[in-house]
Amino acid sequence: MKIGENKALSYTRSAGKAAARASDRNSAAPPEDSATVLDIPEAELTPKVRTAIMSLMAEVQRLRTEVQQSQRRIAYLEQLADEDTLVPVVNRRAFVRELSRVMSYGNRYGVTSSVLYFDVNGMKAINDLHGHAAGDAALTHVARMLSDSVRESDIVGRLGGDEFGVILAHSDQAAAKEKAQSLAAIIEGTPLDWKGQRLGMHVSYGICTFGPGETPDAVLDAADRAMYAHKQAANVRA
DSSP, rough: OOHHOOOOOOHHHEEEEEEEHHHTTTTTOSSTTTOOOOOOGGOOOOOOHHHHHHHHHHHHHHHHHHHHHHHHHHHHHHHHHOOOOSSSSSSSHHHHHHHHHHHHHHHHHOOOEEEEEEEEEHHHHHHHHHHHHHHHHHHHHHHHHHTTTTTSSSEEEEETTTTTEEEEEOOOOHHHHHHHHHHHHHHHHEEEEEEEEOOOOOEEEEEEEOTTTOHHHHHHHHHHHHHHHHHHHTTOOO
């Protein structure tokens, strides 16, 4: 979800040396090429015309700078809107949006992809025994394990509470199952170090492989139900 380079940046770079020289209003130094300004012949470039042109060029440069600053601010706010408030992954809103994008691509090109739905087991016990700060650290730990163990093209998001999702583009059922098992093993094999104690982490997971014609809500619901069935089969407490 990288935000592309703003068009204003390339536009500013193409403005030319004349606009750059006009950025300092307090400077009395003439342009390097005193013969012309904006292709106006020197004979027509009276002092008043020169002053007016230089003022306009400086104002244009100032406005361009303000536009760039506004675009950077908008990009920053968009990034904040996509980030989860606790852990370093995208929030549910951004996750569903990216899932919709992957599904649209799959509908167009007939590509099969999958969603993994993870639930962190034993969070109530961690919160009760070690405090909510430990619970937050546990969720952050799981989020980082997931993010560090998937492809750059995959998307990890927090779906709510102690639930996480992973979008695996170009992954069929067999590949998704193998990846889910691998991620669960990584999480369970990497305890959280919390104030000198090693807290074991365990997850339940569900898989939904989807093709053309499905909706994000239906896919997430199917993955959620598969996760719950996996949790029940393992007789795991929340």
